[in-house]
Structure formats: structure tokens, C-alpha cells
Amino acid sequence: MVSSFLHPLNIFIVGLGGGFLIPLLSRLGKRWVAIAFILSIAAMTLISGFSFLILLQGGPPIDILTGGSTPPYSINLRLGLAEAVFAFGVNLVALFGSAYFVREKYGTMVLYLLVVMGIQGMVMTRDLFNLFVFLEIVSIATYGLLSLQETPAALSATFKYLMATILASTFFLIGTVLLYGATGVLNIDDLIAKSGLIVGPIGFTGLMFLLACLLLELKPFPANGWGLDVYETAHSGVAALISGGVSAGVFFALIKVLPLFKPQLDLIAALGATTFVFSNLLGLQQTKARRLLGYSSIGQMGLLTLAAALLEQSSADEAAFLVIAGLFVNHLFAKVGLFWLAGYLGKERLQDWSALVGPPAAIFVFGILLAALCGFPPFPGFWAKWQLVMNLAASQRYIWIVIVLFGSLLEAAYLFRWFGQILQSSGKTDRLSRSSVALLPIFAMALLLATSGCVAAFLMGLTLWTSIPLIAGLILYLLDRVSGRTKCFGVLALTLVGGI
Amino acid sequence: MMRRIFAVLSVAFFGLIFSSLAINYTERQSLRPLAASYVKLVPQDLGAPNVITGILLTYRAFDTLGEVAVLFMAAAAVGLLLGKSGQGRRHSPSKISDRAKSSSEIVQSGAQILVPLIGIFAAYIIMNGHRSAGGGFQGGAVIASSVLLLVLASARYQIDLEFFSVTESAAGVFFVLTGIAGLIFAGGFLDSRVLPLGQFGAFISAGAIPFLSVLLGIKVGCELSVIIDRFRA
Amino acid sequence: MTSNVVLTTGLALILIGMWGLLTHRNILRIIIAFSVMGTGTHIMTVAIGYVTNGTAPIIDRALNLSEAPVRAVDPIPSALVVTAIVIGLAVTAVMLAYAIRLYQSKKTLSIDAFTESKW
Numbered sequence: 001m002v003s004s005f006l007h008p009l010n011i012f013i014v015g016l017g018g019g020f021l022i023p024l025l026s027r028l029g030k031r032w033v034a035i036a037f038i039l040s041i042a043a044m045t046l047i048s049g050f051s052f053l054i055l056l057q058g059g060p061p062i063d064i065l066t067g068g069s070t071p072p073y074s075i076n077l078r079l080g081l082a083e084a085v086f087a088f089g090v091n092l093v094a095l096f097g098s099a100y101f102v103r104e105k106y107g108t109m110v111l112y113l114l115v116v117m118g119i120q121g122m123v124m125t126r127d128l129f130n131l132f133v134f135l136e137i138v139s140i141a142t143y144g145l146l147s148l149q150e151t152p153a154a155l156s157a158t159f160k161y162l163m164a165t166i167l168a169s170t171f172f173l174i175g176t177v178l179l180y181g182a183t184g185v186l187n188i189d190d191l192i193a194k195s196g197l198i199v200g201p202i203g204f205t206g207l208m209f210l211l212a213c214l215l216l217e218l219k220p221f222p223a224n225g226w227g228l229d230v231y232e233t234a235h236s237g238v239a240a241l242i243s244g245g246v247s248a249g250v251f252f253a254l255i256k257v258l259p260l261f262k263p264q265l266d267l268i269a270a271l272g273a274t275t276f277v278f279s280n281l282l283g284l285q286q287t288k289a290r291r292l293l294g295y296s297s298i299g300q301m302g303l304l305t306l307a308a309a310l311l312e313q314s315s316a317d318e319a320a321f322l323v324i325a326g327l328f329v330n331h332l333f334a335k336v337g338l339f340w341l342a343g344y345l346g347k348e349r350l351q352d353w354s355a356l357v358g359p360p361a362a363i364f365v366f367g368i369l370l371a372a373l374c375g376f377p378p379f380p381g382f383w384a385k386w387q388l389v390m391n392l393a394a395s396q397r398y399i400w401i402v403i404v405l406f407g408s409l410l411e412a413a414y415l416f417r418w419f420g421q422i423l424q425s426s427g428k429t430d431r432l433s434r435s436s437v438a439l440l441p442i443f444a445m446a447l448l449l450a451t452s453g454c455v456a457a458f459l460m461g462l463t464l465w466t467s468i469p470l471i472a473g474l475i476l477y478l479l480d481r482v483s484g485r486t487k488c489f490g491v492l493a494l495t496l497v498g499g500i
Numbered sequence: 501m502m503r504r505i506f507a508v509l510s511v512a513f514f515g516l517i518f519s520s521l522a523i524n525y526t527e528r529q530s531l532r533p534l535a536a537s538y539v540k541l542v543p544q545d546l547g548a549p550n551v552i553t554g555i556l557l558t559y560r561a562f563d564t565l566g567e568v569a570v571l572f573m574a575a576a577a578v579g580l581l582l583g584k585s586g587q588g589r590r591h592s593p594s595k596i597s598d599r600a601k602s603s604s605e606i607v608q609s610g611a612q613i614l615v616p617l618i619g620i621f622a623a624y625i626i627m628n629g630h631r632s633a634g635g636g637f638q639g640g641a642v643i644a645s646s647v648l649l650l651v652l653a654s655a656r657y658q659i660d661l662e663f664f665s666v667t668e669s670a671a672g673v674f675f676v677l678t679g680i681a682g683l684i685f686a687g688g689f690l691d692s693r694v695l696p697l698g699q700f701g702a703f704i705s706a707g708a709i710p711f712l713s714v715l716l717g718i719k720v721g722c723e724l725s726v727i728i729d730r731f732r733a
Numbered sequence: 734m735t736s737n738v739v740l741t742t743g744l745a746l747i748l749i750g751m752w753g754l755l756t757h758r759n760i761l762r763i764i765i766a767f768s769v770m771g772t773g774t775h776i777m778t779v780a781i782g783y784v785t786n787g788t789a790p791i792i793d794r795a796l797n798l799s800e801a802p803v804r805a806v807d808p809i810p811s812a813l814v815v816t817a818i819v820i821g822l823a824v825t826a827v828m829l830a831y832a833i834r835l836y837q838s839k840k841t842l843s844i845d846a847f848t849e850s851k852w
Contacts, residue, residue: 013676016672118569201521
């Protein structure tokens with residue numbers, strides 16, 4: 001009985017049912033709407049979390065059928081371990097982020113609920129046209145949510161975002177239709193099985209249009225001006241959702257169809273590498289916080305694309321899962337936390353973030369988010385990059401290792417420079433006037449990063465001793481009042497223990 | 501100048517790709533295997549003469565549900581952007597009707613004659629979705645066109661936003677409930693075989709497909725009418 | 734032969750839409766260009782489903798059950814087009830709403846007033 005309530009299909013039933021019920025409930029009062037909103041997201045998170053736990057313990061992928069029939073006649077969805085990581089991660093972020101939207105009009109809540117459901121759909125579906133429909137669900141909900149910020153700059157940025165993404169969706173539709181024309185199937189598994197039929201101009205053009213859409217949506221360099229303006233001007237909760245959630249859906253869609261693109265994997269990797277390196281180069285020049293976060297987001301998606309293409313080439317499925325899940329979870333929690341922090345502070349320039357120095361908790365959580373983003377242990381980004389480099393070294397593709405490390409170095413450079421700028425100019429800006437309660441979701445992200453880091457390390461077979469440096473730093477910070485000599489002694493003791 | 505060159509080059513590039521498509525396309529002589537099995541299955545299993553409606557409302561009903569969600573969200577987004585309390589509406593309704601020019605006699609009399617006819621036509625399209633060409637979406641769009649005609653004909657005409665919102669949400673909820681009924685009583689989510697198949701080609705037949713068509717028609721009609729109303733200055 | 738003509742028309746409309754999108758500066762014309770591109774895509778989709786001398790896949794007096802698999806046209810692209818048309822409508826409605834808001838903010842419909850992208 002329990003398992004049938006927690007079946008993944010209910011994610012869509014709850015999402016759609018909740019979305020349709022909310023306008024009816026709004027006649028009863030705002031409180032009912034807020035309750036329904038949070039309950040729906042909590043239910044979706046519970047379902048995806050439960051499935052994630054089952055799959056983590058080695059259960060088989062869950063196949064979800066619709067329409068009373070089996071594929072290829074009807075549409076099917078699948079929840080495997082990779083899908084569960086993405087779905088559960090996005091759900092957690094959405095659950096914590098819903099705190100920022102609870103006071104909005106009911107239309108906004110409907111759009112938020114449906115965008116989360118749409119991302120789940122993009123991740124789980126196994127039908128190409130269904131992927132298009134869910135892509136449109138996510139896009140239109142995003143367009144609606146972007147209207148929350150009403151400044152002219154935000155509206156212009158949104159309109160450019162609109163034009164780029166609508167063009168991308170049209171390409172996806174053209175690609176789907178041409179692929180159907182060449183092969184006669186719409187189911188992704190059948191398409192991969194029949195990829196031998198995708199020869200000739202019609203099939204090949206279809207493939208290229210599909211690839212063009214997915215890559216365009218991931219905002220590659222140099223066609224990413226429209227994305228950056230949106231990151232800079234949108235409501236911070238919405239920017240967090242676009243950077244984490246929507247990118248998750250689009251990226252997972254790319255992974256799903258990647259087996260169709262075997263001859264083009266080098267090109268995809270090169271595009272990902274260019275985006276990663278150049279976004280981080282441009283990130284070095286930024287003076288505004290949100291724009292810097294935008295460049296970092298685009299760079300991370302470039303790194304993920306690069307990793308996905310290279311690992312698909314070497315067909316290393318185990319390693320691929322660890323790398324991609326690790327990099328993605330790292331990017332999701334850290335970036336979302338930073339965007340929320342941006343909304344909390346409301347300060348545009350990098351050095352104005354020194355307002356964080358007031359409450360010690362705030363600067364601590366900021367430090368954790370930055371450390372995770374730079375790829376330090378024990379956060380999942382470190383393990384994922386390590387695994388990626390090991391895998392590339394094993395197949396002797398050294399030039400890619402250089403690119404990955406160079407881009408990561410650039411990112412660490414501007415992130416640490418930002419941290420330094422904040423510490424230096426503290427005391428010159430005003431203190432925070434908002435309460436610390438609004439920091440709670442951001443804390444949750446930091447906690448999730450630490451937990452997932454431990455899980456990732458565990459999955460890779462490494463022990464928790466590798467997180468000694470961070471724990472040591474934490475202990476020393478807390479014991480700041482103790483005299484200098486005691487602190488030095490403490491460091492030596494910890495190094496001894498850790499070394500052994 | 502640069503923009504022009506870029507535009508010319510891009511369109512030329514796509515033009516080349518498309519011309520290779522058009523040249524290499526050969527018309528099919530027989531149905532693809534999946535399509536052939538659909539044409540055999542839908543009248544047999546679902547009892548619906550219209551194969552396309554059968555596919556849309558049972559086999560690929562998940563897509564249709566997604567599409568319903570898309571329209572719902574578009575109505576919500578347009579409402580957020582142009583809604584009463586937002587920047588969209590600057591003038592109160594009574595001022596609009598005073599300032600607007602009244603439409604000509606042709607439009608007004610035409611509206612009086614045509615609106616009932618359009619309504620009957622829309623109902624005909626919706627109810628016959630499973631038997632001949634037609635369906636929920638098509639009928640809903642026709643209903644919305646009658647609302648558009650009324651709005652154009654008389655500036656004083658105010659649609660009852662409350663009623664339309666409640667109706668469209670209720671129709672959506674019923675759609676999801678029918679899907680759940682399919683899960684419990686029939687083969688799967690949104691399986692239309694919850695209701696009896698009846699006699700092939702009869703007015704009430706093909707399981708839940710006519711019921712779903714009616715729900716779709718109501719929902720789409722209400723949503724499009726609400727969207728049209730929001731665009732009034 | 735018929736579907737070749739229809740396919741070429743659809744592809745030509747897509748090209749016209751792309752040209753309009755890239756060259757026009759008035760926001761409303763850009764939205765119309767998107768709409769033309771969408772229509773071209775739908776026409777192309779329907780053309781791909783055509784079977785020579787086929788008829789609509791509806792079982793009635795003109796097409797009985799036994800000859801349907803031979804003489805009917807492909808139903809799948811038609812089903813896809815119904816969904817695609819509705820989605821295109823939703824997207825056009827949202828774009829037009831944004832155009833209205835943009836006009837209210839700067840009193841101009843030229844897209845040059847709104848492009849401020851820089852590195």
C-alpha cells in the first residue's frame with residue numbers, strides 16, 4: 001500500500017493535481033493555497049527521496065507506464081539511479097526554495113510547482129516528443145516566473161531569453177519530426193536501438209537540430225549573453241531555479257540522447273571545454289556578484305558537458321555516474337545557495353558582500369559554498385573531478401586533463417579573490433538588517449553539500465579521514481579564544497593523527 | 501551591416517540544409533510499422549473510429565496532459581504579466597467602455613447571429629471527436645473564437661473571470677481524476693477503457709474518450725477566453 | 734508529389750520566419766516571424782506523414798476497417814501537430830504579453846532599445 005502511494009507516477013499526479021487545485025483553493029483563502037503548495041512539493045520530494053533510497057540500495061530501475069499500454073505504443077518513463085539523483089536533488093532545492101515564494105500570488109505558486117514537475121518529467125521520460133512537451137512546460141513556467149522582477153532591465157533580459165529558448169524549442173521540434181521521418185519511432189530506447197537507420201540527410205539533419213537545441217539551451221560560449229542578463233536581473237529564487245533546476249533537466253535530456261551522437265562526441269566535448277574555460281576567464285573580470293555567479297554557472301555546465309561527452313566516449317558507465325552525479329550535485333547545491341544568499345543580501349557589487357562578516361554563521365556558510373564550488377574536499381565536486389582526471393589519465397587523454405585543471409584554477413582564482421575582497425573591506429559597509437531565519441535554506445544547502453560529499457566519498461571507497469583539513473579548520477575557528485600556543489599544539493596533534 | 505551579413509549567411513546555410521532535405525525526401529508508399537499497428541489497434545481496442553483522437557487521448561494521453569498544463573501555465577503567466585493588480589491594467593473597466601469606439605452595425609448584428617451558431621458548431625466538433633474529424637482542442641478553440649467575436653462586437657461585454665477560472669480548474673482536476681480512475685479500474689494512468697467501449701461509431705462509445713474530449717473542450721475554451729480578455733487594453 | 738510540394742512550402746515558411754526573426758527590429762514583427770516559423774514546422778510535420786493516395790485515418794463510410802492499414806495516412810504526425818499547435822499558441826500569447834509590458838516600460842516597440850548586452 002505504501003509503495004503504491006510512493007510510486008514515482010504520483011509525482012506528476014500530485015504536481016498537476018496540486019497545480020489545478022490551487023486556483024480553486026484561492027477562493028477559500030491564502031492560507032489554503034500556501035498549505036497546498038508546500039504539501040505538494042513536500043509530497044514530490046518524499047516520493048523521489050524514497051525511490052532514491054531504494055535505488056541506492058541496489059533496486060532495479062523503476063519503469064513507469066501510462067495509457068494502459070506498453071512502449072512503443074504509449075509513453076513510458078524510467079527512474080534509474082542517475083535519474084533519482086537529479087530528481088531528488090532538484091526536489092530538495094525546490095522544497096527549501098519554496099520558502100521564498102510562499103507569499104507571492106497564487107499564479108506564481110502554480111508556475112513554481114509546475115516547473116518542478118516539468119523538470120522531473122524531463123529527467124524521467126523515455127519518449128522524444130514527451131521530452132519536447134516537458135521542455136515547453138519548463139520553459140513557459142520559467143517565462144512566467146521571470147515576470148516577478150518588473151524592472152525594464154529584467155524585462156529586456158527576459159525577452160531575449162524568450163527569443164533564444166523559443167528558437168531552441170523550434171529546433172527540437174524540427175529535429176524530433178525529422179528523426180521520426182527517418183526511423184518511424186519516437187521512443188528514445190527504440191531510437192538508440194535503431195540508430196543505424198539514422199543515415200541519409202533527413203535523419204542526420206534531425207540529429208543535428210536536436211543537438212543544436214540542447215547545446216543552445218545550455219548557454220554555450222559565445223552565445224550566452226541572453227542567459228547572463230537573466231541571471232543578473234531576475235528574482236534570486238528564480239535565478240537559482242534556472243541555474244540549478246532547468247539546467248538539470250536540459251543536461252539530463254542531453255545525456256539521455258547522447259548515445260545517438262557517437263561520431264560527434266569530440267565536437268560536443270570541445271564545445272563544453274571552450275565554454276568552461278572562457279566563462280571562467282570572463283568571470284575573472286566581473287565586478288557584479290550575480291553576473292559572476294552566472295558565468296560560474298555556465299562554466300560548470302560546460303564542464304559537465306565536457307565530462308559527459310568524454311566519459312561516453314570511453315564507455316565507463318560506473319565512473320560516468322559518479323563524475324556526473326558528483327559534479328552536478330556540487331553545482332546544484334552550491335550555486336542555489338549562493339543565489340539565495342544574493343537575494344538575502346540584496347547587494348550588487350562583489351565587495352559589498354562584506355556585509356556577511358557580521359554574523360559568524362553567515363560568513364561560515366558562504367565559505368562552505370565557495371569551497372564546494374572550487375572543488376575542495378570533502379565536497380562532492382572534489383571526488384567527481386578526481387574520478388574524472390583518473391579516468392582521463394587511464395585513457396591517456398592528457399590534454400583534456402590540462403583543460404579541466406586550468407578551468408578549475410581560474411574558477412578558484414576569482415572565487416577566492418571575491419572572498420578576500422569581502423574580508424578586506426569589512427567594516428566599511430552597513431550591517432545586515434534581515435533576520436537570520438532567512439538564512440536557514442542556505443544553511444540547509446551547506447549541510448546537504450557536506451552530506452553528499454560524504455556519500456560520494458563512501459561510494460568511491462575512501463574514508464572520512466580525508467576531510468580532516470576542513471574539520472580541523474572548523475575546530476580551530478571555534479576555539480579562537482584559546483591562546484596562540486594551544487592552537488599551534490592543536491594543529492600539530494591533528495596533523496599527526498590525520499597522517500597516521 | 502554586420503547584422504545583415506550574419507542574417508543572410510544564416511538563412512543561406514539553413515536554406516542549403518533544407519533544400520537537401522526537400523530533394524532527398526521521397527513520399528512513402530505504405531505506412532511505417534508503428535503507424536500501421538496504431539491504425540489497427542485504435543478501432544479494435546479503444547472502439548474509436550478516429551485514430552488520431554484515440555492516440556491523443558489514450559496512448560499518448562500523457563502528452564495531452566502536458567499540453568493542458570502548458571495552456572494552464574500560459575494563462576497563469578499572461579495573468580501575472582497583464583493582470584488587474586499588475587502594471588497591465590491602468591484603466592478601470594467602466595472607463596474602457598466609455599472611451600472605446602463602439603463597433604459597426606455589421607459586427608454587432610453579425611455577432612448576434614453567429615455566436616449561437618458558433619456555439620453549436622463547437623459542441624458538434626467536441627462531441628464528435630471520437631467518430632470523425634474533431635476533438636477537444638479544436639472545439640475549445642472555436643468556443644474561444646466566439647468569445648473573441650463578442651469582445652470585438654461590444655466594448656461593454658465583460659466576461660466573468662471568476663466563473664471561467666473556476667471552470668477551467670475544475671475541468672483540469674476532473675481530467676487528472678479520470679486518469680487516476682484509469683490507474684485503479686483499467687490498465688494504467690489515463691487509460692480510456694474505464695468506461696465501456698459501447699457500439700463502434702455510436703454517439704456514446706469509445707470508453708472515456710468523449711468525456712475527456714468534453715473536459716478538454718471546456719478547459720481550452722475557458723483558458724483561451726481568459727487569455728483574450730487579459731489582452732484588452 | 735503532393736507531399737513534396739507541401740514539404741517544400743513548410744521548409745520555405747521556416748526560412749522566411751528565420752529571416753524575419755533576424756532582420757526585423759519591431760518586436761511585433763519578430764513575434765509574427767516566430768509564428769510563421771512555427772506554422773512552417775507544423776506543415777512540414779504533416780507532410781512527412783503522407784502516404785501516396787492515402788486518406789484521413791478515420792474509419793467511416795469512406796475507409797473501412799480492413800483497408801485502413803493500406804490506405805490511411807500516418808496518424809502520429811497529425812497527433813504531434815495538434816499538441817505542437819497548442820504549445821505554439823501558448824508561447825505566442827506569453828511573448829505578446831511581454832511585448833505589451835516592454836512597450837509600457839519604454840514606449841517603443843523597437844528591439845534596439847532593449848538590447849544592452851555586454852561582456
